[in-house]
Amino acid sequence: MLTPAPSATKPDPQDLLAWYDRHRRDLPWRAKPGVTADPYRVWLSEIMLQQTTVTAVRPYYLNFLERFPTVEALAEAPSDAVMQAWAGLGYYSRARNLHACAKAVVEKHGGLFPGTEAELLKLPGIGAYTAAAVAAIAFDQKAAAVDGNVERVMSRIFMVEEALPKAKPLIRSLTEELVPADRPGDFAQAVMDLGATICTPKRPACALCPWMVPCRARAEGLQETFPKKQKKETGQLRKGAAFVVLRADDTILLRTRPPQGLLGGMAEPPTSTWEPDYQPSRAVLDAPIEARWQRLPGTVKHVFTHFPLELTVLFAKVAKGTPAPEDMRWTPRLQLHEEALPGAMKKVLVHALGEIPGGKAKASAKD
DNA sequence: AATCCGTGGTG
DNA sequence: TCACCAAGGAT
Structure with missing residues (x-):
């Protein structure tokens, strides 16, 4: 040899x-x-x-x-x-x-x-x-x-x-x-x-x-x-708006995402679509409900497997008895910890409401 | 076969 | 900060 x-x-x-x-x-x-x-x-x-x-x-x-x-x-x-x-x-x-x-x-x-x-x-x-x-x-x-x-x-x-x-x-x-x-x-x-x-x-x-x-x-x-690996590229930043509604009876507006796809079957406050060129200044047009919307300072950032997300949070208070839009529901603020909320959506709620009682998400206000 | 799916820790 | 990674599976 x-x-x-x-x-x-x-x-x-x-x-x-x-x-x-x-x-x-x-x-x-x-x-x-x-x-x-x-x-x-x-x-x-x-x-x-x-x-x-x-x-x-x-x-x-x-x-x-x-x-x-x-x-x-x-x-x-x-x-x-x-x-x-x-x-x-x-x-x-x-x-x-x-x-x-x-x-x-x-x-x-x-x-x-x-x-x-x-x-x-x-x-x-x-x-x-x-x-x-x-x-x-x-x-x-x-x-x-x-x-x-x-x-x-x-x-x-x-x-x-x-x-x-x-x-x-x-x-x-x-x-x-x-x-x-x-x-x-x-x-x-x-x-x-x-x-x-x-x-x-x-x-x-x-x-x-x-x-x-x-x-x-x-x-x-x-x-x-070792091991040798193929490189994969990181996804493009997507932007959107999330809408946190607090009703006078201390309930929050939530919906359940469709069973398939991203965060399938999980709960969330309603959001706009998420797109690279989303304009936060026009977010109120995507609101799920008519109200006096307040755009909160800062944004919520979250990184998914294949793309980063930046959400602008809009907040509104509405009167007792306000009905939930189609396919949405009111959840008592004190029961949020019983909802199937993914990390990204916990960040949104914490951004708008402060710490969730019994929850364990970390706050992440930026800007 | 390549893409889509979360989140938290690490160097 | 950021890219990489962690006891992968479904489509």
């Missing part, structure tokens, strides 16, 4: 499992060592953890478990209660699918989650990753759960030059070959713990890594350049 192989050593799953036994994170949805996990809790946590940090999920998970202790309880709950409990966590289609999935498990599977990847995959809100994760963690199936952590770890270990997402099939097959037959669930959680605590996106702690020796990227000093 004229050129030496980068590394002939293969990563040993047992080395990772030994590391996991000493350094595993203690998480509320994670069963104690040697104990088989409850499928309902594993599934619930996996849905919440999709594209969401452990820190953000923890309080929501505990609250959900208290309000909906079993899959039956969740299936029987009204949709409003589920959406309200999810409000603030983001990606609200997850909440709708979560509810639909609970109903399907009760109606089609007698209240017991199916134990194979293929059957799990048929349920709403469960894709390739979650099916494998639940199968491995809750049912000891030899399944490869490939999430963002695993993609990062594998792309570094094997120095995958192809960019994501094109590299997904290759990374999946590389992962499948490493899943051990004896502890597939622990292996899945071990790779994710490694990615979350050692093999981090920036400044990975390679010196502490159980797979430092076989890691090809580390051998080249190029670990931080």
Whole structure:
């Protein structure tokens, strides 16, 4: 051979499992060592953890478990209660699918989650990753759960030059070959713990890594350049107006967004359309109700996945008995915290009314 | 296959 | 400030 192989050593799953036994994170949805996990809790946590940090999920998970202790309880709950409990966590289609999935498990599977990847995959809100994760963690199936952590770890270990997402099939097959037959669930959680605590996106702690020796990227000093990714551009700023109406009986005008699309099924004060060239000076023309509108100083800014939003807030007081326009309703100000209000809309209400009693949105007045 | 979906933390 | 990212799925 004229050129030496980068590394002939293969990563040993047992080395990772030994590391996991000493350094595993203690998480509320994670069963104690040697104990088989409850499928309902594993599934619930996996849905919440999709594209969401452990820190953000923890309080929501505990609250959900208290309000909906079993899959039956969740299936029987009204949709409003589920959406309200999810409000603030983001990606609200997850909440709708979560509810639909609970109903399907009760109606089609007698209240017991199916134990194979293929059957799990048929349920709403469960894709390739979650099916494998639940199968491995809750049912000891030899399944490869490939999430963002695993993609990062594998792309570094094997120095995958192809960019994501094109590299997904290759990374999946590389992962499948490493899943051990004896502890597939622990292996899945071990790779994710490694990615979350050692093999981090920036400044990975390679010196502490159980797979430092076989890691090809580390051998080249190029670990931080993996995984390669396609760039995506940030969206254009959209502007609009939000209308906060306070009726004399201390109620606020709200509506529910359509079930599909952005913030689907969530509550909000009425707003104009959101467009790049929206003129706030003409916002009163879009008002849902006739009133003496007061344009509040400053704006509310919010960043969605694919575009930033800037809302001008208009405020009005109206007389008791004023009827709500079509498809809108009056909610007592003291019950706003029971509404399924996404973060952006909480910011709007806080901007106009001050802190929401029992709410937990942060104020954000600018300009 | 590429786009659409929230939010909060971080360097 | 800002780009990046976090236990992805549906269409």
